Amino acid sequence: MRMIYADRGPSPLDSGKPGAADRDSTFGWWGAFSIQRFVDQNPLSHTHEDATGWLAYLQQFYDRNFWFADSGAQVWAYEETYDNWQDRYGMDAVVAVYHSGHGGMDGNGVFFAPLGAKWDNRSDAVSNRMAFGNERANYVFWSTCSSLRVLDGHSPVRTWAGPNLGSRMIFGFETTSIDSGDYGKKFWEKWRAGQTYCDAWLNASWDIYHGQAPSVAATGPTQADAVNRLNSERNFYREHVADSWYAWRWYNARESLREALTQAPPNPRIVQLAPRDPSHELATLGRLAHFPQAALQEVQVERQGVIGASSGDRFISTAPQAVRWVKLAEANHRNTQPLATERAVELARQFMQQHPESTDGAELVVDGVHDLMQNSGTKDGSQIGEPVSLQTHVTFRQAFDGVPVITPGRGEFRVVLDNDGTVVQATLSTRRPTGDTRVPSSAVAPPSGKGTQALSSPGSRDPRQALDEAQQRRIAHLTAMAADSERSAADIEARLEIRDVPGTFQVGYEIEGNEAYPAARKLIELGSRDSMFKKLRWVVAPVAR
Template sequence: MALLKNGAVSAPPGAPTAARALTSGDPFAAGGIAAERGANRYGVCSIEDFPPGINDLSATHEDAGGFYNYVKQFTAPNFWYTDGGVLSWIYGEQYDDWQGTYGFDACVAEYHSGHGTMDGNGVFWMPMGGTWGGTAWASSNDMRLGNEVARYLFFSTCLSLRIGDGNSPIRTWDAANLGLRMIFGFETTSVDSPNYGAYFFSKWNANGHKFGKAWLDASWDIDHHQAPSVVACGATQAEAQDRLFNEGAFNTAAASKNWWWWTWYDAAKSISPPRVELPGTPQTARFAPHRLSPARLSELAGHYGVRVGGGQAEPAMGPHGLVLGDGQGGPRLTVDHRGVREITFAETDGSGRDAPSAAEAVRIAQDAVETFGLADRVDLVADAVRHQYHAGGTPEEVAEPRVRETHVVFTQLVDGQPVVTPGLGEVRVAIDGSGTVTTIADATREVDRLTAGAPAAPPSTAGAGRDPSTVDEALDAPLQRLLRRLSAGGRVPAEVRAIPDSTTVGYAMRGDDGAPVARRTVEVDCGEGLAKRYVLEAPLR
């Protein structure tokens, strides 16, 4: 195992103190776009209100708004079409650069949030907000993007960038791609969440400006059971791989599609027994407040060997947190606005070696947890493993998937129950093909105290107010609320299925408080071959 040990490291003489606020950076490359094109940097579409026969969504406008509101700090997007304004002409070759301003080939980076699916022939389909030209759908077969302006496509939809079951980004997007650099999407169905767009830029600001990693990590903080995916193109294998793993500024130059390379996180796989028993006497938790004093930051820096220059590391919190050791030739530490600490020790090994097996990765990760004392003040259990895969090739030949990194997740226990909020109350250890611990993310919080839960309200009628005796009973109320909301548009979902390994009982983190809940991710039939995932959560009292 190659593991960087803790211990203070001094910066070279004269080096500046390496504490910097993570402010909102402009994601566009210097130089901009040709003057005759105007701004033409961003275009956004989102649909919540769908035609009859398709269940509506509830979070796509806020999702797209997270992307829109971030980029408009620097450049006003060309357009944001919503609901009935999102029509098939936007995506078809004839009008996708209408008036040099409107459409999915009129801007460098385009973001779409809505429903999506993929058929058995690898064709991606999106229902529109209304009918235009006799159709209420757009498909990847109809698109020819990149021969005008588009370089980056974000599809915040289900099944937009499939890898498995005989699919590949080349199969779906080769004909449509006439100059694209990167496409962002999902291998699986995805959760209806308002946070993808905003989380993407928050992760990008914190990770040293890497688009691919930001998209994957944003999805992880929304739900652990979906599989986000990213593909990049280039003239050579090396160019496509470098773009996939390192590109971090929107660029106007067209990319060759000789080579494609893609990466994805698989759904987290449990390695510990599920916790689905309701607690006898639920308690609420109060977590200790974050401490980000100069002394605490210097302590963290010394603990992980982060170079901070002379003196103490002064707090410099920005809207996305702060960073220590950036560009100093050693480990890099970020602290986000939630207090999550992420330490990058090394770049991922790019030699092509597979990351270790799950069992070996758990052993290496446990050594890292012990070395850095991550379980000294909190209770942790090795709970899940996820893999970052990568693969790629040309239209003639595609390489088999390889494991780029294995990530071991240690979940924090509070009074014997796990924290169940995605991205919080956990330690994640990433191990690459050389067996090196490349990154540790510590999202744990020390527990200050536990108190008895708030008493339930007295029943209003005889027999009412009975406490649930099983997880299914506890989750029935939020499920029924979801179904009533989805049915309000006139269509009753025909099927609801629980996502495997997603049912759990534990603590939801809300600020400094932890509340006992039952939680489950479900996939709901939405009509016309579409589906969407939703998170059910029920308080336990």
Template structure:
């Protein structure tokens, strides 16, 4: 069982250093003694049922629950308001620390999951679950947060932390910020998903990521076509930058807002147009189970130059294992799914120009070849993703620079890509100096391929016309989505396809892969709101 020391997960006494089986780590780095309710650490709000005129959501309670269920292991959150219990008083200055326990300024880390939008003046708006004081909305213009307890805000909503189109975190949040350290949100419209909160803590705990990287990587594992963002504040530029990229333990101290620094990534750009032909005879793939024995983990460590220390034996914990964390040099983490992440270096933040996309692909291909990552699986260089950063003061903001470029190699199975976000891929991170900073290997060897079992008896199938195009295949799940959204009384006025999001390939589910058609769409939800959804149809 792992222990905590100064906020870091360490091995029990007598266990070899650098081989750390992971249990849950406390993001407050406490002594492990559970805090009582009202400890002013966490507050949570989520809304699925909105007033008439706004389409309801379906995954926000589970999203917020992923955050809530992780942190409650260490301290009972002050509250979790849902639906009609989420009212505008929670966010307004008058009651945001009501009775020293309730409201968005009563706790250090606050999480909100629901709808969100931003107007032309850079003001962020959230519809509430009901009306209070004549208002069914809360806005950043009316918030004053951080003068009491709040230090970290998580907005799992659309457009909560915009960077583009003349916006900046300073424009939206400067007036509201009275001591906040960090804010997490989205530059783009986001997908209605149950996984943001849980994935954030999995990245933080299992992969050892700092808060910003955990937030950005959690979004990647949900959908590749949205843009997560994060911002940090500090008295100086260096302090704000250090906090943004290195803060990984919740801190109760207020931060100066003299300087702001933010980072985000855009939707990944495909290198080549995807193949969208439907397969003539769909197949099911069986993937070989990940081998995560101590011997295999030691072999992986040696392969990447990770030092284990004398006599170290690596064993998987319930959340994974971290190797080489205290030894200097590369660090390897393996999560419960068997995804391997190797950190060779932190990104060089010296402001060098990023390598071109072609040069980044060349560097990444060299890394794939050096470590033999395509020896047992088929990979194709598929996407390039840039992580940007910028910042400044209320008077002057810098132009964005590329901090890191990620080249994504997608795994092919029988010539078709794996389309599950965050799985069936190798992702290589490259900084401005051309240094390979990280490699994420989420591939699985294919054990066998079999013909897919028919979804219906032959007689029934003969009466129904098999889809001949991607659009035909996706029509049924899209209509089901629209019927569900319309059940609340409002029919969506518009549905648009997110560019570059349509794919035909294998969805990886545990050890199995099923051929599917997948697409991300954006739905008009009324009242100036939108939300993205993933529609997927099995091919049988």
């Protein structure tokens, strides 16, 4: 296999030459907002990283129109009068716009996005005061909680049919989401692998946490056109579309099939993992997908580190952290009768057992099942369908001597089946252990200073105590970042309401580089229980290293 290295990956633009720019190199393609310090909400840690990760891939082709951060993100940029200010700034000044921050939705389906400074004595962008898509915006990304709700009486029609005046797609979440810097970066990794915009958003978010529900809506003059946009759109287009119909998809966790470990392993070891071999990873996927040999003679890799190939309607790819993806067939979405959990697990296990070389014989345990859901409706709300399940996703987790990997998006084998029971896709991120282990430093007894006599070893840390200490450090870092001349870190911390998310505490292996080490992990939620602005954060602590 010959690898051709390129300075940049493929362009997501509908044409290589978008036309002349009026004043500079921006061309009105993309811009972003991100807020970590808010006027009157709890601070966040990773939204700037999230937004710049999304922009980074795009800026290989043309410069951004804008990136407004913290106090730069103000109400004027979201409302009709100034949302294309100076033909350059604001959410309707670009074809694709990305917003990362807090978000919430009230009982009437109105979305609120707190901002970093007041303008006109207001500091929230509110959906029913927006009007986008009548100038440039066609792809609107809300990397916030509850920005694209689809359940409990909510729908994209209810929230966005009024503000949307021509945009093609809207991305967001049904649920509270994790404060993570990886959404934007992972979106482009998935897209670069060959996934549609819809699948890339759902899968990028699912890599970060299986308990959140990412969602995507598309518009069109007909129901079929809106659904087709979900199925196939992979480029940014300047042309607006009529939004007579909306179609939307989301991931819905059906059930967990694995009981979480809550105690540290009795004899903890650090597992050594074989270094990555991307050419071997891709060749193995090629055999799984029955690629002709000629299809893998030459492949391209760019600085993002994603390597992919296609043959007909089949795609294979390998990405950073050994995340591999294979598309084997188009799903039959005409069959909307979902597979029973037991049948889905049985079929997924059969597929996994038929292809042991794809995971290098990794020890795997079934983890959970979720559905790809879809619904649709007319812009005026006169017709809203019933949700249907289009696909069943079965996830297996890699384990070492029965102890599972708990790092999100790592050590997984996820099999996607349509309702006919056909395997249509698979995502793999397992790693091959070398067979070597290391004794954690916490298990080494230090010398007593008296000849050969040794003190007792520190031993494994109590997982809950380790997480409590890690949580204190994380909160201290968060409040220190948000402190300014008006608010001290102590004042900010005193306002925080922090609680554990039930059912998320677990012990297992974290993968970092070429090692897997015992660790504990849990989710905490920050924000008042009564507030619509809450956020989830992972807390992770090694228990032996």
